[in-house]
Amino acid sequence: MCAPPPHVAARHHPLAIEHVDAPHRWHAVGDFALESGETIRDCGISWVEHGIDDPSGARTIVGFTAIGATHHRLDFLIGPGRALDTRRYRIIVIDALGNGLSTSPSNSRHHPGPAFPRIAIRDMIAAQHLLLTGVLGLARVHAVIGASMGGMQALQWAVSHPGVADRVVAMTPMARTTPWSRAINEAARRALTGDPAFAGGHYAGQPARGWRDWAVVMRVIAARTPAALEEVRDFDAWLAPLVDGILAIGVDANDYIAQSRAYDAHDVGTTPGFRGDTRAALASIAAPVLVAAPPLDLYNPSEAAQAAAAAIPRGRFIEIPSILGHHAATAMDSHAAAFLDDRIGRFLAE
DSSP states (O other), X not given: OBOOOHHHHTTOOOOOTTOOOOOOEEEEEEEEEOTTSOEEEEEEEEEEEEXXXXXXXXXXXXXXXXXXXXXXXXXXXXXXXXXXXXXXXXXXXXXXXXXXXXXXXXTOSSSOGGGSOOOOHHHHHHHHHIIIIIISOOSOEEEEEEETHHHHHHHHHHHHSTTTEEEEEEXXXXXXXXXXXXXXXXXXXXXXXXXXXXXXXXXXXXXXXXXXXXXXXXXXXXXXXXXXXXXXXXXXXXXXXXXXHHHHTTOOHHHXXXXXXXXXXXXXXXXXXSTTOHHHHHHTOOSOEEEEEOSOOSSSOHHHHHHHHHHSTTEEEEEOOOSSGGGGGSTTSHHHHHHHHHHHHHHHHO
8 A cells, every 4th residue: 555656646636625635545456357358457546544443344434436536526424423424434435447546548557548448337346345355454344335326336336245345325326327327428428529639539638628518418417407407597607617617627538438438338237147137136235225316317317226226125215305416415405415414324323
């Protein structure tokens, strides 16, 4: 374990006022074999830790990142007195492959840009499992948690590694990516690749026009609901900082594309041993699972979250009281954030 190499550390997004900062940690995996049969050379995993020392794992909670996001994705739940209480738990948040901090198209010296191997969500899980068991020595943890693609990872973790996590929290997840969600991702990818500056993925600088078009798809249409925009009076004035802010946080187009393709292909039913049966894979989960989604989600349909919870023997579904859609599981809606903080905190303490 060590600090990330300089070329990786430089990829970290600027800190926002709501972020919970912690020293970045790095494990050099070496060559990492993927589900596809390809190999990532000189693979590395990035993560942060908060809270107490817990070498046994009995009070450890492991967090996963959303598509295009870093370990700060769950910060709205981390801190003294919050659901992920730093006075009570050890919180480990692991950056997923392809997010720009763990090995990704933007920081790989052997597979830069479009040369990066095709990754899957189960590859992200395999890297996380390697870190927890082989590096940190944790055979069992109190819980795993994530939102969006992080919630999808949490469900996959419970299928791939039964008995490791005593509890699972999945916010706005899918057990199998819906055709609708794949269509949203395709629209977002076309926004990026349609910018001439994208240059087939061999760009000198980020495709700015592509990212602005991407933001309209992913930050407005997919991430919100019609009701969430009802109070907007000057749409152009409201949209401009939202779109321009995408470039300011330092995202990378090839990273997003790599993760979005993993997102598209995901299905817990294709885990070895389940022969493509999504319901059978979910039915194999023995741990208690809390699934949360808003009434309407135009990215990961709420119906998919409800169906996943219903198929898990000890699954329970809670509806997030928010009109923000996919952004309901963030700090953007303070009422929804307080609701999640309370319900997740109680679930973890049971």
